[in-house]
Amino acid sequence: MTYNDAIRRLPTRINGLDQVALGGLPEGRSTLVTGTTGTGKTLFAIEFLARGIQHLDQPGVFVNFEERPEDVRRNAASLSFPIEQWERDRHWAFVDATADAEDGGEVIVGNYDFGGLASRIEHAVRGIGAVRVSLDSLGAVFSRFPNSAVVRQELHRIAHVLNRIGVTSVITAERTSEYNGVSRYDVEEFVLDNVIILRNVLADERRRRTVEIVKFRGTTHRTGEWLFTIDPKHGIVVMPLAFLTPLAVASRTR
Amino acid sequence: MTYNDAIRRLPTRINGLDQVALGGLPEGRSTLVTGTTGTGKTLFAIEFLARGIQHLDQPGVFVNFEERPEDVRRNAASLSFPIEQWERDRHWAFVDATADAEDGGEVIVGNYDFGGLASRIEHAVRGIGAVRVSLDSLGAVFSRFPNSAVVRQELHRIAHVLNRIGVTSVITAERTSEYNGVSRYDVEEFVLDNVIILRNVLADERRRRTVEIVKFRGTTHRTGEWLFTIDPKHGIVVMPLAFLTPLAVASRTR
Amino acid sequence: MTYNDAIRRLPTRINGLDQVALGGLPEGRSTLVTGTTGTGKTLFAIEFLARGIQHLDQPGVFVNFEERPEDVRRNAASLSFPIEQWERDRHWAFVDATADAEDGGEVIVGNYDFGGLASRIEHAVRGIGAVRVSLDSLGAVFSRFPNSAVVRQELHRIAHVLNRIGVTSVITAERTSEYNGVSRYDVEEFVLDNVIILRNVLADERRRRTVEIVKFRGTTHRTGEWLFTIDPKHGIVVMPLAFLTPLAVASRTR
Amino acid sequence: MTYNDAIRRLPTRINGLDQVALGGLPEGRSTLVTGTTGTGKTLFAIEFLARGIQHLDQPGVFVNFEERPEDVRRNAASLSFPIEQWERDRHWAFVDATADAEDGGEVIVGNYDFGGLASRIEHAVRGIGAVRVSLDSLGAVFSRFPNSAVVRQELHRIAHVLNRIGVTSVITAERTSEYNGVSRYDVEEFVLDNVIILRNVLADERRRRTVEIVKFRGTTHRTGEWLFTIDPKHGIVVMPLAFLTPLAVASRTR
Amino acid sequence: MTYNDAIRRLPTRINGLDQVALGGLPEGRSTLVTGTTGTGKTLFAIEFLARGIQHLDQPGVFVNFEERPEDVRRNAASLSFPIEQWERDRHWAFVDATADAEDGGEVIVGNYDFGGLASRIEHAVRGIGAVRVSLDSLGAVFSRFPNSAVVRQELHRIAHVLNRIGVTSVITAERTSEYNGVSRYDVEEFVLDNVIILRNVLADERRRRTVEIVKFRGTTHRTGEWLFTIDPKHGIVVMPLAFLTPLAVASRTR
Amino acid sequence: MTYNDAIRRLPTRINGLDQVALGGLPEGRSTLVTGTTGTGKTLFAIEFLARGIQHLDQPGVFVNFEERPEDVRRNAASLSFPIEQWERDRHWAFVDATADAEDGGEVIVGNYDFGGLASRIEHAVRGIGAVRVSLDSLGAVFSRFPNSAVVRQELHRIAHVLNRIGVTSVITAERTSEYNGVSRYDVEEFVLDNVIILRNVLADERRRRTVEIVKFRGTTHRTGEWLFTIDPKHGIVVMPLAFLTPLAVASRTR
Numbered sequence A, B, C, D, E, F: 001m002t003y004n005d006a007i008r009r010l011p012t013r014i015n016g017l018d019q020v021a022l023g024g025l026p027e028g029r030s031t032l033v034t035g036t037t038g039t040g041k042t043l044f045a046i047e048f049l050a051r052g053i054q055h056l057d058q059p060g061v062f063v064n065f066e067e068r069p070e071d072v073r074r075n076a077a078s079l080s081f082p083i084e085q086w087e088r089d090r091h092w093a094f095v096d097a098t099a100d101a102e103d104g105g106e107v108i109v110g111n112y113d114f115g116g117l118a119s120r121i122e123h124a125v126r127g128i129g130a131v132r133v134s135l136d137s138l139g140a141v142f143s144r145f146p147n148s149a150v151v152r153q154e155l156h157r158i159a160h161v162l163n164r165i166g167v168t169s170v171i172t173a174e175r176t177s178e179y180n181g182v183s184r185y186d187v188e189e190f191v192l193d194n195v196i197i198l199r200n201v202l203a204d205e206r207r208r209r210t211v212e213i214v215k216f217r218g219t220t221h222r223t224g225e226w227l228f229t230i231d232p233k234h235g236i237v238v239m240p241l242a243f244l245t246p247l248a249v250a251s252r253t254r
C-alpha cells in the first residue's frame, strides 16, 4: 500500500450522478442508499447494474429480498433494460433472497441465515465475473431481527463479505420520514462506508426528488441536495451541473 | 417476456383518477390505498369494483374485514350502486372476512388464518370470473398481529396470492396522521408495489380532500396532491386536469 | 333493499347541529363523539336524549360509565332538563355501568363483561321503547383493556349490538390533544361509522369551541369546523348557518 | 331533587378567582388543580382553606402527600397564615399522608392503602366539622401505581369518598409541559368534575403566571387564561376583571 | 413557631446571584440545580461552598458522585479555589460517593445504599461543622434505579436527611433538552423545595448562558431568565441588575 | 498540587481548532467527539494522532471499533497520512477492537470485555510511548449493552483507565439528530470531561459543517458554532478567527 493508494471510483454511469459523486461510487466498498417508499431505491439498484453492463461491460449480481426476479425484470422493462437477455448473456444474475411468501411458514425472528446467503452471492459473482452487486432491499430482512444491535452486526457482516469478494455494491434500505434521521434503525448509516439519501419531498402539493451524498469515508464528494427526475426513457436523471444552482429558498420554508 | 412487456394499466374509471394515474392502476398488481378515518378508502374500494362493472363489464370481489356486507350495500346505495342486483347477476361477490363480532370470543393475537382466506378469495374470483378485487380494510386484521414484522410478512403473503390469481386489486389500510409516514405500521408501503394516499386536511377550519400517487413500481404516474370531492351523485371526483394548477401556496404554510 | 334505501337521518334537534349534519345523525347507527376534557361530550350525550324527548317524543337510554346517575341528573338540571321527571315518565332510563368505585376491588385488566352490559342495555331499551342511546364515556372502560386490539374488538362488539337492537346511538370517547389524531387509542374512529370531534382550542389566551363532522359512512355532511357555544340556557348552540363564514385565518397561525 | 337544584358554588375568596369562576368552585365536588413545578398548586391548596377560615369561618382539612406539615406551616407563614394557631382553634387539621421517607422501606408499587386514608380524612373532617379539603399533591402517590388505569380508578375512589363526605375539595396534580395535555397521566382530568390549570409560561425570558378553568361539569365559568401574580402579602391575586382585556397576541407567537 | 418564622435566606455570595434570589437560597433546605451538559452545574456546586468559605467562614461538604475529588480540586484550581488548603483547614470536606469505576463490578440496578451515604454525609458535616452541602451530580446514581418512582422516593429520602441535619444544600441533576421539562426523570423538580435551571442556549450559532429560579417554595424570588457568564477569574457572574433589561425578543423566535 | 495546577492544554494542531479551543484539548483527559454520520468524527480521531506525530513527535494509539485498520489506513491515505510508515516507525499503533464480523458468532448483549481491552490499550501505549489515544467509535460497542446505565458505567470505566495511563484521548460517539440532545444515549456527555459536537446541517439544500465545544470541565474555551471544511489536502480546516464573524442569521431560521 502506497500513499497514493486512496479511494478509487467506479463510475456508475447513472445520468448525472457521477458528476455529483466526483467520479462515481468508492470502488470495492458498499454504498447505502436510503429513502422513503417510492423514492427510487430499487431503480437506483437496477440502474447501477444496468449502466455498468451497457456502458462498461461490467457484469452484475442483483440480490432481491423483497420484489421477486420476475417483478424486477418487468419493472426494468419499462426502462428498456433487457434483463432476461442479459441473464442469458451472463451479464446479469439474480440471487433470490426472498422467503417463499405464500407457502412459507412462521416468521422466525432472528432466523435469517446470512452465512448461506453469502456463499450464494459469492458463487453468483464468481459465476459471471461480476464487478457490481446490488442488494434491494434489506428492510424486509432487518424486520426479522430482534433489535438494532443485531441489525448493526449483520449489516457489518454483509459489508465485510462484499468487501472481501472485491465487488462494488449498492445496498438499499428504508426510512420512514424525510425529516428525521437517515435510516429506519438509526444504525445502518454508521456501519457502511458510504451513504446516499434519495428524497421525495412534498412542498406546496408538489413532489420534488433530490439525491444527496451524505458521506464517502476517506474521500471527497459534492455536498447538499441535487434535483433529479425519473424519466420513463432515461431512468434516473440528475440535473446537469450547469443547471445546478442552489434550489429556491422559498421551497424550504419548513 | 419482451422489452415492451412493461406494466400495463387497468383503467379504474373512477372520475378523473385515470388521468392522474396515467391510464389506471398497474394491472395484475395490488395497490395500497391509505388514509386517516373518513378520507374515502372504503368508497375508493367500492368504486373500484363498481366502475369496472358499470363501464367495462369486469366482475369484482369485495373482501370486507371491518364493515359487514349489509353495511357496504347500504353505503353504496347512497351512490346508486345496485350491489344486491350485481350480486344476483354474478358481477359482484362478497368474501366476508369479519370475525363474528358479537358472539365471537377472545382476541387471539396472531390467530388469523390467511391460508383459509386465500382459498375463499380464489374461489370467489373463479366463481364469477372476477378481474378486480378490493380488500377493505386490513387495519382490523393487522391489529391482531404481535408486531410489524408479522404485518409485513402477512401482507406479502396476501399480495403474492392476489398476484398469482391474476387479479388487479386495491387494499386499503389505515393511517393516523396526515403529516407523518404513510401507514400505521410504517411497513405496509414498502411491501406493496403501488401506493396511493387519500388526505383530508384541515386548513383554516376547512377540510380539503386530496389524492396522491406515492409510487407505482416500474412505471410512471403524475406526482403531487390532486384535489377531489365526494359527490353524493358521482362519488369520488378528481378535479379535471384543466383545473389542476398548483394549489395555493398559502394553504400549506405549515 | 332498494336503491333509494340510503342512510336516513335522525334529527338530533341540538341547536344548529342538524344543519351541519344535513338532517341529523345516521339513523340506526352509532356516532363516535370525541373531545379533550371539558369539550362538551357529556353534554352532547345528554342533549341527544333530551332533545329527542322534548321535541320528538323519543325515549332514550343513558349508559353512564364515568359519572353516576345522580351527577348526570344534577349537571343536566343546570340546563333545566328534568331527568328525574323523565325517568318517572319512562322517557329516560339509566344503565349504570360504573363499577362500584369506593368499595370496589382490584382493577382486573380486561375483566369487563360486555355481554352482561349488552343485555342490560337491550332490556332498558325494550323497557321504555327507546329510540336513542347515549354511552358516556368509554374512556374509563377502555383503560382496563390490555391493548388497542382489544379496544378495537370490544368497540366493534358494542356497535354491533346497538345496531342489532335498532337504536341510533352516541358514544363518547376521550382524546388528549387538539392537534394529533382523533381518539386516545387511534383505533376508535376506524371502528365506528360516524365520527364527530368537539374541540376547545386555546388561541391568544382565549378558548374557542368548535364541532366537526369527520365522517358519516355512506352519506354526506358539511365539512370543516363550526363554532358553537355552551349556553346556560340553551346548552349546545351551533352558530346559525347565516353567520357561518370561514373562521378568521389569523386565528389558526399554528 | 328539583330542577333548580343545579350546581351551587362555594366562594374560594382567593383574590379575584371567584369572578373568573362565576361565584366559586362547584360545591360538594372535587376540583383538580394541575400545573408544572412552582406554578402555585400548593399555594392554591393552602389558600383555599385559609380564605375559608379567614372570611367564612369554614374549617378545613389539609391532606399532605409530599410536603410535611411543618413545611406547609412554614411556607404558609410567609403569607401570614397562622396555621398552628388555626390548628389549636380546630379550624385547620392535617392528615399526614407522606410515607416515612428516611426510615421508610422499599417502594411497593401499587401498595398504597386508600381505604385507610379515606377513614383518616373522614375522621378529620368530622372532628373539626370541615367544609373544605385540600389534597396536595397526588403526584407522589400516583408514581407508585403500575399504570394509568390504576391511577384512574384510585382517583375515582378518592373523589367518590370526598363527595360522599360532603366536602368541597381541591386536589392538586402534576404536569410536566405547558403545551401538551392537561396532566401527567392524561387521565386525571377525565375523572374529576372540575379542572383548573395553573401556568407559568416563559416568553422572551420573562415568566408570566396564568390560571384557566378548563371545565366545570354541569355549570358555567369564564373561559381562557387569566393573569395572576403571587404576592408576598396577598398570595394569589387574579387580576381584577376591569383590567382583564385579552392578553397581547404577540406574547403567544409559538 | 411564630408568624414571622418565614423562610430565611442563606446568601450564596456567587456574583450577582443573591440579587436575583432576593437574598440567597432558602436556608436549611435543598435547592435542585438542573442543566444540560456543560451549563455550569458543577461550578455552581463548587462555588456555593467556596463563596461560603471565602466570605462567610461557613465550612462545606462536597458529595461527589461523578467526578472524583482530585478532578474537582483541579477544576476548582483554575478559579483559584485552594480546595486542598481548605481541606487541611477543615473548611471543606469531600464525601466520595463514586463507585470504584475501573475495578468495580457489575452494575447492580437499584443497589445503591443511601442509608450508608447519609451517615457518611452526616459524619462529615458534624466533623467540620458544615453549614453548606453540595451534591454533584445525582444523574449517575439515578441511572441505576429501575424507574422514576424510585428516583422520586430516594430523592425525598436525601432531601429529608439533609433537612434534618440542618444544612443548606445544592443538589445538581441532569436534563437533556433546553426546551422540554425541567429534569431528566420529570419528577426531581416536584420533590425538592427549590429549583434553579441553568441554560446554555444556541442561537444564531452563538451560545448564551442564563439562570432561572423556577420555584422557591414558601417565599419570593425574581422570575425569568438572567444572563450570566463563566469568567476564568470570577467564576459564575450573573449580570448586575442595572444591566438587566429584558433580553432581545428576536433572540427567542423559536 | 498547587493553585496554578489548572488544566493544561495539548495542542491538537488540527488546522484552526486550537484557536477555538484556546490552546488545545485538556491534557491527560478524554474528550468526547459526537456527530451524526459523515460529520468527520473518524477524520478528527485520525488527525488528532496524525498532527501530533507530524508536528510534535507525539506517538499515538488508534483503537478501532468499527472500521478495520486497513480501512483507516486507506481513508487516511487520501489525506497523505502515511500510517503504515508511521506504524513501522513506532509512531502509530492500532488496537483492533472490532469483533470478527464475518465468522464471528452471536451477538452477546453485554458481553464486551473492557478489562481485556484496557490491558491491550495500556500495552500499546507503553509499547510506543504514546501521548495520544483515539477511540473510534464507541457506537458499535454501546449497542451491545442492555441499557444506558451500563453505557454510562462502562464509559466511566474507559475514561478512568485512560486517565490513569496518563494519555490525552479523543473518544468518538454517535448521535442521530442535529437538533436534539448531544449523544445517542443522552448519557455519554455527562460522563466525559470534555465534549465537542461536529455538525453537518442541511439548510436550503446546502450542507454546512460546524464544530462546537460544548464543555471543557474546569477551564475555558470559545463558545458557539465555528465553520469548518474537510479539504482533500489539509483535512479538517476550521475557519481562521479573522474570518469568524457570526454566521448569517437567515441560515438558522428553523
Ligand SMILES: Nc1ncnc2c1ncn2[C@@H]1O[C@H](COP(=O)(O)OP(=O)(O)OP(=O)(O)O)[C@@H](O)[C@H]1O
Pocket: A189, A190, A191, A214, A215, A216, A217, A218, A219, A220, A221, F035, F036, F037, F038, F039, F040, F041, F042, F043, F044, F078, F079, F137, F230, F231, F232, F233
Ligand atoms: N480526503 C478527503 N477529502 C475530502 N473530504 C473527505 C476526505 N476524507 C473524508 N472526507 C469527508 O469526510 C466525510 C467522512 O468523514 P468521517 O468518516 O470522519 O465521518 P464520521 O463522522 O466518522 O462518519 P461515521 O459516523 O459514519 O463513521 C466524508 O463523507 C467526506 O465528506
Ligand SMILES: Nc1ncnc2c1ncn2[C@@H]1O[C@H](COP(=O)(O)OP(=O)(O)OP(=O)(O)O)[C@@H](O)[C@H]1O
Pocket: A035, A036, A037, A038, A039, A040, A041, A042, A043, A044, A078, A079, A137, A230, A231, A232, A233, B189, B190, B191, B214, B215, B216, B217, B218, B219, B220, B221
Ligand atoms: N419507467 C418509469 N418511468 C417513470 N417513472 C418510473 C418508472 N419506473 C419507476 N418510476 C418511478 O419510480 C418510483 C418507484 O421507484 P422504486 O420502485 O425504485 O422506489 P423504491 O424506493 O424502491 O420504493 P420501495 O421502497 O417501495 O421499494 C415509481 O413510483 C415511479 O414514480
Ligand SMILES: Nc1ncnc2c1ncn2[C@@H]1O[C@H](COP(=O)(O)OP(=O)(O)OP(=O)(O)O)[C@@H](O)[C@H]1O
Pocket: B035, B036, B037, B038, B039, B040, B041, B042, B043, B044, B078, B079, B137, B230, B231, B232, B233, C189, C190, C191, C214, C215, C216, C217, C218, C219, C220, C221
Ligand atoms: N353518498 C355520499 N355522498 C357524499 N359523501 C359521501 C357519500 N358517501 C360517503 N361520503 C363521504 O365519504 C366519507 C367516508 O368515506 P369512507 O367510508 O370511504 O371513508 P374511509 O376512509 O373508508 O373511512 P374509515 O377509515 O373510517 O373506514 C364520509 O364521511 C362522507 O364524507
Ligand SMILES: Nc1ncnc2c1ncn2[C@@H]1O[C@H](COP(=O)(O)OP(=O)(O)OP(=O)(O)O)[C@@H](O)[C@H]1O
Pocket: C035, C036, C037, C038, C039, C040, C041, C042, C043, C044, C078, C079, C137, C230, C231, C232, C233, D189, D190, D191, D214, D215, D216, D217, D218, D219, D220, D221
Ligand atoms: N349549564 C351550563 N352552562 C354553561 N356551560 C355549561 C353548562 N354545563 C356545562 N357547561 C360547560 O360544558 C363543560 C363541560 O361539558 P361536559 O361535561 O359535557 O364535557 P366533557 O367533554 O364530557 O368532559 P369530560 O371529558 O371531562 O367528561 C363545562 O366545563 C362548562 O364549560
Ligand SMILES: Nc1ncnc2c1ncn2[C@@H]1O[C@H](COP(=O)(O)OP(=O)(O)OP(=O)(O)O)[C@@H](O)[C@H]1O
Pocket: D035, D036, D037, D038, D039, D040, D041, D042, D043, D044, D078, D079, D137, D230, D231, D232, D233, E189, E190, E191, E214, E215, E216, E217, E218, E219, E220, E221
Ligand atoms: N410568600 C410568597 N411570596 C411570594 N411568592 C411566593 C410566596 N410563596 C410562594 N411563592 C411563589 O410560589 C411558588 C411556589 O408555589 P407552590 O409551592 O405553591 O408551587 P407548586 O405548584 O405547589 O410547586 P410543586 O409542584 O413543586 O409543589 C414559589 O416558587 C414562589 O415563586
Ligand SMILES: Nc1ncnc2c1ncn2[C@@H]1O[C@H](COP(=O)(O)OP(=O)(O)OP(=O)(O)O)[C@@H](O)[C@H]1O
Pocket: E035, E036, E037, E038, E039, E040, E041, E042, E043, E044, E078, E079, E137, E230, E231, E232, E233, F189, F190, F191, F214, F215, F216, F217, F218, F219, F220, F221
Ligand atoms: N475556569 C474556568 N474559566 C472559564 N470557564 C470555565 C472555567 N471552568 C469551567 N468553565 C466553563 O464551565 C463549563 C463546565 O462547567 P461545569 O463542569 O460546571 O458544567 P456541568 O453543568 O457540571 O456539566 P456536566 O453536566 O457535564 O457535569 C465549561 O465547559 C466551561 O465552559
Ligand SMILES: [Mg+2]
Pocket: A041, A042, A043, A136, A137
Ligand atoms: Mg424498492
Ligand SMILES: [Mg+2]
Pocket: B041, B042, B043, B136, B137
Ligand atoms: Mg372504511
Ligand SMILES: [Mg+2]
Pocket: C041, C042, C043, C136, C137
Ligand atoms: Mg364527560
Ligand SMILES: [Mg+2]
Pocket: D041, D042, D043, D136, D137
Ligand atoms: Mg406543591
Ligand SMILES: [Mg+2]
Pocket: E041, E042, E043, E136, E137
Ligand atoms: Mg458536572
Ligand SMILES: [Mg+2]
Pocket: F041, F042, F043, F136, F137
Ligand atoms: Mg467514523
